[in-house]
Every structure is written in structure tokens, then in C-alpha cells.
Amino acid sequence: MxxxxxxxxxxxxxxxxxxxxxxxxxxxxxxxxxxxxxxxxxxxxxxxxxxxxxxxxxxxxxxxxxxxxxxxxxxxxxxxxxxxxEKDMWEVVKKVIIQRKKKELEPLTRVLNDVSNVDGDSPAAEEFEKVIRDIKVFSSKADSTLDRITNADSNWLFGSFISMIK
Amino acid sequence: MxxxxxxxxxxxxxxxxxxxxxxxxxxxxxxxxxxxxxxxxxxxxxxxxxxxxxxxxxxxxxxxxxxxxxxxxxxxxxxxxxxxxEKDMWEVVKKVIIQRKKKELEPLTRVLNDVSNVDGDSPAAEEFEKVIRDIKVFSSKADSTLDRITNADSNWLFGSFISMIK
DNA sequence: TGTAATTTTCATTTTTTTTTGAAATAGTTA
DNA sequence: TAACTATTTCAAAAAAAAATGAAAATTACA
Structure with missing residues (x-):
């Protein structure tokens, strides 16, 4: 070609x-x-x-x-x-994660905190609060995992350590 | 509220x-x-x-x-x-990964394979082939890591296994 | 099978995003 | 400092993406 x-x-x-x-x-x-x-x-x-x-x-x-x-x-x-x-693909991915975490995860977290308590105890209100709680737990885990990724060597995620837990 | x-x-x-x-x-x-x-x-x-x-x-x-x-x-x-x-956030993320892998990683891989050999040995051609090679290596690692993620329990990525490699 | 309810399709319209291009600003050199 | 080169900004235009709504197709039931 x-x-x-x-x-x-x-x-x-x-x-x-x-x-x-x-x-x-x-x-x-x-x-x-x-x-x-x-x-x-x-x-x-x-x-x-x-x-x-x-x-x-x-x-x-x-x-x-x-x-x-x-x-x-x-x-x-x-x-x-x-x-x-930047030609190092691992660096590229890390940079993208950093930006997207800032642009996406942080605003979401703010909203989740804002809306976590609603009036009433109808099934709708209960379900709403439960879902918000679940997403909060999940995004805080995602947050720290993404921090770990952006601070790690690419082998941490990709590499041989896999074999260590097999 | x-x-x-x-x-x-x-x-x-x-x-x-x-x-x-x-x-x-x-x-x-x-x-x-x-x-x-x-x-x-x-x-x-x-x-x-x-x-x-x-x-x-x-x-x-x-x-x-x-x-x-x-x-x-x-x-x-x-x-x-x-x-x-689907209310399980880990399932949601896995479903999204599966779709995006299909829509993004697979077409990229196809193009990378198509363009991996170009005529000539100018610096431009050498650099081009090197970059394509690098991205190929990277995306194949990403591919298998994503497969692993979509088959794993959420603890695999988020959880306590972290301590195992510390 | 006929009828009505429900779902799907898709050409057109609307909204959103991206690009242009020209004017303003900034920077460099003689 | 004047003359020129390079960069930035941003309102308007163009392109791309998404939504509408009406017609067509499908489905369920009497």
C-alpha cells in the first residue's frame, strides 16, 4: 500500500x-x-x-x-x-481518563450528593434513594480505581500480574 | 428536596x-x-x-x-x-464495554491490519509502520483486558485483590 | 377474519455540534 | 516604531445528529 x-x-x-x-x-x-x-x-x-x-x-x-x-x-x-x-499509547489512555474523569465523574458525583435525600417514603422515593445510593457506591469505587490506573504502570492493568492471581 | x-x-x-x-x-x-x-x-x-x-x-x-x-x-x-x-451498575458498565469494544476496537483493528505495510523506507514510512505496530500491540492488550473485565466479578477490578499485589 | 390497539419506520424538521473566515490581537524583526 | 508574520477569537455558516409525526406494519382479541 x-x-x-x-x-x-x-x-x-x-x-x-x-x-x-x-x-x-x-x-x-x-x-x-x-x-x-x-x-x-x-x-x-x-x-x-x-x-x-x-x-x-x-x-x-x-x-x-x-x-x-x-x-x-x-x-x-x-x-x-x-x-x-504524545506517542506512548498508555500515556494517551491515561490522559484521556484524567480528562473524562474530571468532565464526567465529578459532575455526576455532585448531582448524586445533591439529590440523595428526597421527601416522603413512597415506593418511588425509596427506590429513587436506593438507586442513588448504589450509583454513589459504584462511582466512588470507579473513582479510586481510575486514580489507581492513572498512577500505575501499564503492566499493572495489562501485564503479567494477571498470572499472580490466577 | x-x-x-x-x-x-x-x-x-x-x-x-x-x-x-x-x-x-x-x-x-x-x-x-x-x-x-x-x-x-x-x-x-x-x-x-x-x-x-x-x-x-x-x-x-x-x-x-x-x-x-x-x-x-x-x-x-x-x-x-x-x-x-438493568440496575446493577457493574452489569451496566460491562454491557457498555461490550458494545463499545465491538463498535470501536474491532473496526480499528481491521484498519491497523490493512495499513500495517506501506511501500518505501523513508523516515515517514518507517515512523508510520512503527506507530501502527505500537497501536496494534496496545489494542490487542486492551482487547484481552476488556474481555477479562467483562467476564469478571466487579471485585476483580475494584475490590480487595488490590491488596494481593501490594 | 375484522377491528382496534400498539409498535415501527422513515422523510422531514429541529437541534446541536463543528467549521469557517475575517477581524482583532500578539509577537518578531529590521 | 513600522511592517510583517503568526495566533487567537468568535459570529455566522455548514454539517451532523437527533426528534418529530404521520403513515405503514404488526399484533391481539372478539
Whole structure:
């Protein structure tokens, strides 16, 4: 297969995957482009490769930097800013978990605490409080497990320790 | 807090959370409504509670059933179909993992295999192949870890086994 | 089988999300 | 500081996703 075709297909596919992970398509495509690039790229190069506007390129590069998935690189003698991707997949996953935990788990926890006591003792109220309690217990476990994951080595989750508990 | 206010806030919040998980807002709201309901509900009741159209209610209930997050219940003496939610959060998470694995990991793997060999040995081609290889290794580990999770008891991931490897 | 209730489908409309592009701002060099 | 290059912002446009509602299909019961 031609390199160009491979690149296009990979960028496309990574973009689709990103959409399911709270990373919009262009954002994920930029990440893909930087992943497969041996050199860091400028916003201008990103715009040209992906055929998007400067504004779009700039906004999504910033978002990627916020997520910790892309780093800014200052090339001596160059005026433009250059960008390179985090290429370690375990790091990528950890960064995504950190963001999503912040954006999803924390707001949910706030609501669960707010609504955990309701008036009355009808079956509906009882069931409601029970479900809220269950979800609270579950999300607090998820919270600490996710913390453990984001602080661990990839082998902790993937690796040989499996055999230890078999 | 009034029960109704608590319900509304929870349904709203679960809907938002769902949007980040490949479950559209209404789909997640229906799941939330069924979660906190002591009795199974008909499509008509769901439509009324959430103020949505029948078509929308029907389509999203079907989707929830596909995901395994909602079950159909046949009430003797009733003509309508009734629906109840999967209320065990660990089951909910496992069902979501199963769906997302199918919808995301499998297509990615296919593309990675397709593009893993490209012409030439330029730095760009070398880097491309290296990145594809890395992602392949990573996703195959993720794949088996996710299988393990979906077959395990919730304690496996959350629970006391942590202490075993400390 | 005929009738009414229920469920499903899907073209159209509405809503939400993303992108553009042009203007404003910031930064660099001579 | 002037002239130019690069970056950021954001209102408006475009694209994508979701919801409606009416018609079609299915199902249950007399």
C-alpha cells in the first residue's frame, strides 16, 4: 500500500475513534497526523495536510494541549510554533481518563450528593434513594480505581500480574 | 428536596453522562427513568414522563435493549410491552464495554491490519509502520483486558485483590 | 377474519455540534 | 516604531445528529 493511502486511512479511522471518546473528529485527526509524523509540525502544515481552516487547526491543537495529548515544541531559528504528539499509547489512555474523569465523574458525583435525600417514603422515593445510593457506591469505587490506573504502570492493568492471581 | 426535582435532576445528569458514552441523551434519560422506577414502564409512560415523541421513545428503547441495558417485560393481562432497566451498575458498565469494544476496537483493528505495510523506507514510512505496530500491540492488550473485565466479578477490578499485589 | 390497539419506520424538521473566515490581537524583526 | 508574520477569537455558516409525526406494519382479541 502507498504510504499516503495508509496515512489517510489511519487518520480517518483515528478520527472516528476519537469521536467516541470525547475528542472531536478533527482533534483526533490532528493527533493522528502528529502521531505518524517523524517531525513536529506547525499549525500551517496541519491545516494543509488535513485541509481545514487555520482557526479550526488552532483551536483543536489548543484542546489537544489541554488534554496533554500534544506538546508545543520551540524550534530554534523558527518563528512558528511546532507541535508533536504524545506517542506512548498508555500515556494517551491515561490522559484521556484524567480528562473524562474530571468532565464526567465529578459532575455526576455532585448531582448524586445533591439529590440523595428526597421527601416522603413512597415506593418511588425509596427506590429513587436506593438507586442513588448504589450509583454513589459504584462511582466512588470507579473513582479510586481510575486514580489507581492513572498512577500505575501499564503492566499493572495489562501485564503479567494477571498470572499472580490466577 | 422534592422527589420530582430529584428525579428530574438525576435524569438530566444521567442523560449528559450518557452522551459521553455513545448513548444519546434521550437513550440515557430513558435508562435513568427506568432505573429509578420501582415498576416497569410502557413506551407510552416513557413518552409522557420525558415529553418526547412515541417514535423517539420506541427507537431509543430498542437501542437500549440492543445494548442489554433494558429488558422487555410481558405483564400478564396487559397488551402493551413494559420495560425495565438493568440496575446493577457493574452489569451496566460491562454491557457498555461490550458494545463499545465491538463498535470501536474491532473496526480499528481491521484498519491497523490493512495499513500495517506501506511501500518505501523513508523516515515517514518507517515512523508510520512503527506507530501502527505500537497501536496494534496496545489494542490487542486492551482487547484481552476488556474481555477479562467483562467476564469478571466487579471485585476483580475494584475490590480487595488490590491488596494481593501490594 | 375484522377491528382496534400498539409498535415501527422513515422523510422531514429541529437541534446541536463543528467549521469557517475575517477581524482583532500578539509577537518578531529590521 | 513600522511592517510583517503568526495566533487567537468568535459570529455566522455548514454539517451532523437527533426528534418529530404521520403513515405503514404488526399484533391481539372478539
Amino acid at each position: 502507498e504510504l499516503q493511502e495508509g496515512k489517510d486511512r489511519f487518520i480517518q479511522s483515528w478520527g472516528t475513534l476519537g469521536s467516541s471518546w470525547g475528542i472531536n473528529r478533527t482533534m483526533a485527526q490532528i493527533h493522528a497526523l502528529l502521531l505518524i509524523s517523524p517531525e513536529s509540525l506547525s499549525a500551517e502544515q496541519i491545516r494543509d495536510e488535513l485541509k481545514i481552516s487555520m482557526g479550526n487547526a488552532n483551536m483543536n491543537v489548543r484542546a489537544l494541549i489541554d488534554w496533554g495529548l500534544v506538546y508545543k515544541e520551540l524550534k530554534p531559528g523558527h518563528r512558528k510554533e511546532y507541535f508533536k504528539a | 422534592e422527589l420530582q426535582e430529584g428525579k428530574d435532576r438525576f435524569i438530566q445528569s444521567w442523560g449528559t453522562l450518557g452522551s459521553s458514552w455513545g448513548i444519546n441523551r434521550t437513550m440515557a434519560q430513558i435508562h435513568a427513568l427506568l432505573l429509578i422506577s420501582p415498576e416497569s414502564l410502557s413506551a407510552e409512560q416513557i413518552r409522557d414522563e420525558l415529553k418526547i415523541s412515541m417514535g423517539n421513545a420506541n427507537m431509543n428503547v430498542r437501542a437500549l435493549i440492543d445494548w442489554g441495558l433494558v429488558y422487555k417485560e410481558l405483564k400478564p393481562g396487559h397488551r402493551k410491552e413494559y420495560f425495565k432497566a
